Amino acid sequence: MAIARRTRSVLSSGPRLLWNDTVSAISLVGLIVVFLLGVREYRRDDTVHSLRDVHVLIALATVLGLALIVFLAEYLVRRRLLSEARFAQECLRGALVSGRSVAWDFDIATGHNQWFGDLQTMFGIPSEVHSVQLSDFYEFVHPDDRRRVTEAINDARANHVPYAAEFRVVRKDGSVRWVNATGTFHYKKNGDPYRMLGVALDITERKAVEQTLRESEERFRLVTNTAPVQIWMSGTDGLCTYFNKRWLDFTGRSIEAELGNGWAEGLHRDDYDRWLTTYNEAFASRTPFEMEYRLRRHDGEYRWILDKGVPRFRPDGSFAGYIGSALDITERKLAEAALASIGSKLIEAHEEERTWIGRELHDDINQRLALLAVELDRHNKKLPSGVEISNIIEHAQQRIAEITRDVQALSHRLHSSKLDYLGLATAANSFCKELSQQSNVRIRFEHSGIARNLPREVSLCLFRVLQEALQNAVKHSGVRQFAAELRGSGGNIELSVTDDGVGFKEEEALTHKGIGLISMRERMQMIDGQLSIESEPGAGTTVRASVRVRAEESQAMAS
Secondary structure: OHHHHHHHHHHHHHHHHHHHHHHHHHHHHHHHHHHHHHHHHHOOOOOOOOHHHHHHHHHHHHHHHHHHHHHHHHHHHHHHHHHHHHHHHHHHHHHHHHOOEEEEEEEOOOOEEEEEEOHHHHHOOOOOOEEEEHHHHHHHEOOOOHHHHHHHHHHHHHHOOOEEEEEEEEOOOOOEEEEEEEEEEEEOOOOOEEEEEEEEEEOHHHHHHHHHHHHHHHHHHHHHHHOOOEEEEEOOOOOEEEEOHHHHHHHOOOHHHHOEOHHHHHEOHHHHHHHHHHHHHHHHHOOOEEEEEEEEOOOOOEEEEEEEEEEEEOOOOOEEEEEEEEEEOHHHHHHHHHHHHHHHHHHHHHHHHHHHHHHHHHHHHHHHHHHHHHHHHHHHHHOOOOOHHHHHHHHHHHHHHHHHHHHHHHHHHHOOHHHHHOOHHHHHHHHHHHHHHHHOOEEEEEEEOOOOOOOHHHHHHHHHHHHHHHHHHHHHOOOOEEEEEEEEEOOEEEEEEEEOOOOOOHHHHHHHHOHHHHHHHHHHHHOOOEEEEEEOOOOOEEEEEEEEOOHHHHHHHHO
């Protein structure tokens, strides 16, 4: 628009200055003619003229002198302005050429118009000033665009509004260029147009970029609409700007309804706060995020969605928003729940089996071994002294006693009656002492804040984790000293088992001999607890298990 204004100013300044010079010259010539006629009349004969005639002649001479001075002053000013106008016109012509644009001055009365600028790029003709008919100009316009250009010109002419149009021109060599043309009509006092000034800019490269962007956008939409996942995009304000077809098919809503935060209307109310917190934190830090939430499907059923989002950045590094994919994982969640249920049932069946075996060992096998030892002792007393068989019986009694102790220890490991009657802390302390004696190791056990009336599933789970962690440490750590702590505080119970042994890599342990680690994790999941293992080769191992108990158990712990 600035170029157009400058063009109109330059194109109109030259003719205006020329007209002013012509009028001034005619006026000056008229004054000179009047003065000369007066002098001639004054000197026609030798008679003495009146004083009035002399004054008139002097006045004419004075006016003529002033007119000459004014004419010379105006002439010099006009010459300077005309020179500046021509210089500005040459500068503008150079700017038009370097900017791949042209300007025109259209004389409506004659139908001729002047074009100058980068005519070579736009029309394929030499870039000198050309005067052509309007019909010749239309020959350059692409046949498919001529009607639209004509309508735009006629509309601007009839309604006294600026002319603007984008169209194609066909160059002399047959190639096509895109043009953005703007112009303004000038009108007489009666409203008839007499002149049109304008500028046309070559926008072929811009059109090519726009076409490339459109094709890229079409490819993007084609890919996203055929992708097997739901895809969304958001802007820099966090509001969603795009959803692919799969998303819209899932929700059964229109794109207009989903844009912005409209899609959140289908979010499960119990998941809304968690989603909002996760999204806002990621958005503020410009980091990727991943979360699960429930989203209402078109049939009204809430489905579990795994949503992953990553930030987008422009080529200059500025933040452009987020793009994300959402996958329906309801079947996977159901499978996980089913597997967790099966695992829980297997562990419960395992505990019931261990309890039965433990009681059988303690109440039956152990008692029968005890009776056998008593009978051998009774028969041994009846034998004469010094008989060799007496030594055999004593040796058998010793073996039976060892087996009895082992069976009793095995019974306690399988099922601790102390856990049921005396609580977790006492049972854990007893187990540490028994394991120390059996394995000839030192186990330092400490506890605090542990109530006796904890839920049985919590007590049993932590007791089994303690057993598994200590037995693994005794078997694999390569050291003979261990520490176990059981702490209760603020509704939380935390168990830790530590050694300074050889350590291990958790991935290798899970791959080769990780049944115990997997079992511990499954047990903690059953009570919504957490299990963590800190271990490195040569740096020892620490196993931590933590669980939060309900309010009533928390009060019992505090008391």
